[in-house]
Every structure is written in structure tokens, then in C-alpha cells.
Amino acid sequence: MTDRKQYDVLIIGAGPAGMTAATYASRAELSTAMLDQGIYGGQMNNTADVENYPGYQNIQGPDLAEKMYASSTQFGAEYTFGKVDGVELLDNGDKLVHTDAGDIEAKAVVIATGSEHVHLGVPGEEAFQGKGVSYCAVCDAAFFKGESVSVVGGGDSAVEEGLYLADIVKDVTIFVRSGELKAQPILQERAKKKENIRFVWHTEVTAIRGDDNEVKSVDLYNNQTGEHSSFETAAVFIYVGLQPNTAGLKELGVTDDQGWIPTDEHMATSVPGVFAAGDVRAKDLRQIATAVGDGGLAGQEAYNYVASR
Numbered sequence: 001m002t003d004r005k006q007y008d009v010l011i012i013g014a015g016p017a018g019m020t021a022a023t024y025a026s027r028a029e030l031s032t033a034m035l036d037q038g039i040y041g042g043q044m045n046n047t048a049d050v051e052n053y054p055g056y057q058n059i060q061g062p063d064l065a066e067k068m069y070a071s072s073t074q075f076g077a078e079y080t081f082g083k084v085d086g087v088e089l090l091d092n093g094d095k096l097v098h099t100d101a102g103d104i105e106a107k108a109v110v111i112a113t114g115s116e117h118v119h120l121g122v123p124g125e126e127a128f129q130g131k132g133v134s135y136c137a138v139c140d141a142a143f144f145k146g147e148s149v150s151v152v153g154g155g156d157s158a159v160e161e162g163l164y165l166a167d168i169v170k171d172v173t174i175f176v177r178s179g180e181l182k183a184q185p186i187l188q189e190r191a192k193k194k195e196n197i198r199f200v201w202h203t204e205v206t207a208i209r210g211d212d213n214e215v216k217s218v219d220l221y222n223n224q225t226g227e228h229s230s231f232e233t234a235a236v237f238i239y240v241g242l243q244p245n246t247a248g249l250k251e252l253g254v255t256d257d258q259g260w261i262p263t264d265e266h267m268a269t270s271v272p273g274v275f276a277a278g279d280v281r282a283k284d285l286r287q288i289a290t291a292v293g294d295g296g297l298a299g300q301e302a303y304n305y306v307a308s309r
């Protein structure tokens with residue numbers, strides 16, 4: 001006998017994928033827990049307007065997180081706090097999940113740890129975090145009311161967050177490494193109509209500079225002309241890509257060479273009883289609606305796995 005906590009299903013990550021998996025698993029009467037290193041809701045907590053989730057024309061990300069949390073706990077799933085740093089397979093097929101709050105045993109595990117923003121890796125980026133360097137406009141835009149700020153990137157997040165910033169700050173300059181945006185056309189159109197958003201093409205931020213307390217400027221490199229220049233800005237919001245949150249899960253052997261988790265259409269990984277859902281999966285479209293779809297499948301398949309043992 002062991003005194004560590006035991007569940008039928010342990011879900012790692014309480015974002016939209018994890019919370020939906022919890023709804024399905026607990027509604028199927030499995031003992032279910034969601035474990036998260038932070039507050040439930042995942043990236044929805046950093047999102048202002050969500051306009052593409054069915055049922056809502058527009059809802060604030062944190063409000064949607066609250067609603068999903070209420071759904072996910074209504075059939076008895078528990079939310080618990082802790083950071084996972086490894087998953088071990090036991091001889092009987094159960095999984096031993098190592099966390100900074102102790103070990104937890106489960107018959108099935110759903111990995112729903114999402115992804116996080118890639119850093120630019122330029123001088124000044126780490127030093128000015130919280131002093132003008134940000135990866136979350138919703139969290140930090142209000143600090144820069146009336147000021148000129150920059151965004152780095154050309155995908156959905158860069159343009160979406162640029163639009164959000166433009167309603168709060170004086171003006172937004174978006175530095176794009178290539179000559180075109182990868183963002184969805186509807187976002188591009190909106191941004192191009194905003195008078196206080198300006199795009200600067202073929203331009204890379206090579207350093208972030210400031211004094212002890214705040215960002216003052218960025219160094220720029222035009223990769224078409226080879227020209228170097230400096231640009232005054234109060235803040236730099238960085239959206240240059242995503243990386244999977246699987247650092248502690250590599251030894252389980254379920255990740256590809258970039259750390260994403262491939263699954264079959266049942267959300268099953270290469271290890272029996274270990275499922276993956278949401279942004280952490282190797283897939284094309286990382287959105288709340290797709291995370292929720294994955295989560296529903298993973299919760300149901302976890303039930304099928306537990307019931308068949």
C-alpha cells in the first residue's frame with residue numbers, strides 16, 4: 001500500500017484541453033484530477049477577446065476560463081496545484097507522475113501542457129522582462145497607455161495582440177522579418193485599417209536597450225538592404241512562435257524531435273494509457289476550439305482505456 005494520491009485519470013495541465021478532458025473523464029465516473037503549475041485556464045488567461053469559440057460572439061479569455069472550470073469540476077474532477085517534472089511507467093501499467101508537490105499515481109494520463117512563446121534570444125530580452133519586454137499584451141498593455149510600443153512577429157498572435165494594443169497605447173509598430181504576414185486575412189485587414197498600427201517589413205530586432213528601469217529603444221537590422229538602425233520604443237511585445245511544454249516529459253518517449261507529441265486520432269500516444277490533447281500535440285491549428293475537441297476525445301479514450309483493463 002502507498003499513501004500517495006491515486007486516480008483513474010490524471011490530467012496534466014488545466015487549460016481548455018485539460019479542463020475538457022476532465023469533464024469527459026469525470027462524467028464517465030472516473031476519479032479524475034487536473035494538475036496545473038498555475039491557475040486553471042491556461043493561455044485563455046492571457047487572451048482579451050475570443051471571437052472564434054462557438055456559442056459566443058465575443059468573450060474575454062479569463063471569463064471563458066471560469067465557465068470551462070465550472071463545467072470541468074461539476075462531476076467531481078479535482079483541480080490540484082503542482083508542476084510535473086516526469087512520468088514513470090510502473091510494472092502494472094499504472095503511471096507514476098512526479099511533481100514538485102509529491103508523486104501521484106494514475107491508471108491513465110492525459111498530457112495537456114500546451115505551449116509557450118519562443119524568445120527572440122537577443123541582448124536585453126531577459127534583462128528587460130517585466131520592464132518593457134512582454135509576451136502578453138493583455139497582461140501588460142495598460143502600463144503603456146499613451147506611449148509608442150513595438151510588436152515583433154507576423155503571425156496570428158502578433159497581429160491580434162497588435163490590434164489589442166492599438167486600442168490602449170498611442171501607436172504600435174510591428175516588425176516583420178519577412179515581406180508578408182502569416183496571420184489570418186481577417187486580422188490582417190483589421191490591422192491595416194487601424195491608423196495607429198504601422199508595419200515595418202524585412203526587419204529583425206537584434207537588441208533591446210534601455211536604462212536600469214525601462215526599455216528605451218530597439219536595434220534593427222533590415223535583412224533586405226543590410227541597413228542597421230535604432231528605433232525608440234517604450235515596450236517590445238514578442239510573438240515569434242511557440243514551443244511545447246514537454247521539458248519534463250522527454251524520458252517518457254512520447255515526443256518528436258522538436259518536443260511536440262504525435263498522437264493517433266484517438267489522442268493516444270505511443271505509450272498505452274498516455275494520451276495528449278491541445279496545443280502540445282503535433283498538429284496544425286492551435287486554438288481553443290481544437291484544444292477542446294482534443295480534450296473531449298482524450299477524456300473519453302482515457303475512460304475506454306481504464307474500463308478495458
Ligand SMILES: Cc1cc2nc3c(=O)[nH]c(=O)nc-3n(C[C@H](O)[C@H](O)[C@H](O)COP(=O)(O)OP(=O)(O)OC[C@H]3O[C@@H](n4cnc5c(N)ncnc54)[C@H](O)[C@@H]3O)c2cc1C
Pocket residue numbers: 012013014015016017018035036037038039040041042043044046047048049050051052053082083084085112113114115136157160161245248277278279280286287288289291
Ligand atoms: C495571446 C494569445 C491569444 C490567443 N487568442 C486566441 C483566440 O482568440 N482564439 C482561440 O481559439 N485561441 C487563441 N489562442 C490560442 C489558445 O489560447 C490555445 O490554443 C489554447 O489555450 C490551448 O489550450 P491547451 O489546453 O492545449 O493549452 P494551454 O492553454 O497552454 O494550457 C496548458 C496548461 O498546462 C499547464 N502546464 C504546462 N506545463 C506544465 C507542467 N509541467 N506541470 C503542470 N502544468 C503544466 C500550464 O500552466 C497551462 O495552464 C491565443 C493564444 C495566445 C497566447
